[in-house]
Amino acid sequence: QVQLVESGGGSAQAGGSLRLSCAASGRNFNNYVMGWFRQAPGKEREFVGSIRWSSGITNYADSVKGRFTISRDIAKNTMYLQMDNLIPEDTAVYYCAVDGAGGTWNYWGQGTQVTVSS
Numbered sequence: 001q002v003q004l005v006e007s008g009g010g011s012a013q014a015g016g017s018l019r020l021s022c023a024a025s026g027r028n029f030n031n032y033v034m035g036w037f038r039q040a041p042g043k044e045r046e047f048v049g050s051i052r053w054s055s056g057i058t059n060y061a062d063s064v065k066g067r068f069t070i071s072r073d074i075a076k077n078t079m080y081l082q083m084d085n086l087i088p089e090d091t092a093v094y095y096c097a098v099d100g101a102g103g104t105w106n107y108w109g110q111g112t113q114v115t116v117s118s
Contacts, residue, residue: 003107004096005109006020006094006110006111009112011115013117014088015085018083019080019081019083020081020094021081022096024096029077032053032098033050034050034072034096035049035050036094037105040092048068049061049064051071051079053074090114090116095108096109097109
């Protein structure tokens, strides 16, 4: 049973930083891709970025490229989202997910709120 638990959300001022964590369990993630998504009230869910578990190769949405960094600690089975130079548009609930095959995201965490003030 795959379980994903996000943590680290909170409030920050514009220009500040936050680091989110996603603790994963229930399978060997070596051959999978894990990712971050976000959703603001009244808006569609948005892809933020992803990481290939084994190689560490990352992919980012244009809206966060250069500001956010995804990493993982294999020993801890944990994925991180380092968010720097935050802007109010980053305000959303952030979710982690596991890609089963070709962009099909099969498992999701409960989400953690990020609020960025001006």
